[in-house]
Amino acid sequence: MAITAQMVKELREATGAGMMDCKKALTEADGDKDKAVDILREKGLSKAAKKADRIAAEGLVNIEIGPDNALASIVEVNSETDFVAKNEDFKKFVNDVAVMARENDVHNVPELLALQHDExxxxxxxxxxRIATIGEKLDVRRFERLVTENGVIAGYIHGGGKIGVLVELETTSKDQKVIDLGRDIAMQVAAMNPKYISEADVDQEYLAxxxxxxxxxxxxxGKPANIVEKMVVGRLKKELKEVCLLDQVFVKDSELTISKLIxxxxxxxxQDIAVKKMVRYEVGEGIEKKEENFAEEVAKQMK
Incomplete structure (x- = not known):
């Protein structure tokens, strides 16, 4: 398979490895990006611990939590430019979407879009x-609705809507300290992006x-084969502490892990408290964005 400059560029951005190393890895992987990432990691050339989706599209993430913290929603609405994402009318639309997602028991985006709006x-x-007025493609990309019967839901928005998190805590306590704990855990999830809640949740295919x-x-x-297995166990244990929420060091207090904080x-x-669910949205994750320079973007807005 022919290796293009764009393929090399994307792999370099995802891993931080050198250009020639990326090209060699892609050649060895016959153009398979995921396999190329693994090759770079195996050779110790990837500066990224794990591959990450590129954050490309603009837009906003928003959360809406009910007054009793038993019902909440999280939504992502995309726009083409950051100018639109900062527009007050766009922000209001995103808020409307979040409220409608919270208040209606719908299960997918088409069902959500079919609901009656206040207008x-x-x-x-x-x-x-809004698309006709703003002159850009807008997209209600995804949403999730959380309902708890035996606990509380808390959330956190970071970067003015670039990252949003909802956390469901299972507990019989409605104490404000529990709500505050939920928000702190949501902030942790926003900052550290854990893959799993605990080691018990880790996918066996991922471990293998x-x-x-x-x-x-x-x-x-060049490590001797007879000690490689012990080394791998140690390294895997260290990696699990990074990808499992409960084992992570609390971002607001390095003396605590999340499990100790709870x-x-x-x-x-x-009262007993357990993290039952976490939902994290980051604007544009996994979406490829066409490259534009700033001057062209401004010119578009002036038309």
Whole structure:
């Protein structure tokens, strides 16, 4: 397969490895980007611990939480430019979408867009009106609605809507300390982006894949085969502490892990607390954005 400059550029941005190393890895992987990332990691050439989706599209993430913290929604609405994402009318539209997603038991975007908006027409028609007015493609990309019968839901928005998180805590306590704990955990999820809540949730395929990569990495470093297995166990354990929420060091207090933080609050309110679910949206993750320079973007807005 022919390796293009764009393929090399994307791999370099995803891993931080050198241009020639990226080209060689892509050639060895026959153009398969994921396989090329693994090759770079095995050779110790990837500066990124794990591959990450490129954040490309503009827009906003918003959350809406009910007054009793038992019902909440999180939505992502995309725009073509950051100018539009900062527009007050666009912000209001995103807020409307979040409220409608919270208040209605719908299960996918088409069902959400079919709902009646306060303007007396479907949300899809309101979206079409905004597209015509703003002159950009807008997209209600995704949403999730959380309902808890035995706990509380808390959330956090970072960067003015670039990242949003909802966390469901299972507990019988409605103490404000529990709500504050939920927000702190949501902030942790926003900052550290854990893949799993605990080691018990870790996908076995993920473990097998990581063990294979770490084993090859250690062998490529010239480590003796008889100690590679022990090294891999240690490295995998360290990696799990990074990808599992409960094992992570709390971003607001390096003396605490998240599990210890939960235990402390649980003791204060005299009730058990467990993280049942976490939902994290980051604007544009996984969407390829066409490259434009700033002057062209400004010129478009002036038309």
């Amino acid at each position: 007396g027409k479907s949300l899809q028609d309101v979206l079409n009106d 894949h990581e063990k294979e990569v770490l084993t090859q990495q250690a062998l490529n470093e 235990a402390n609050v649980s003791k204060e309110v005299n």
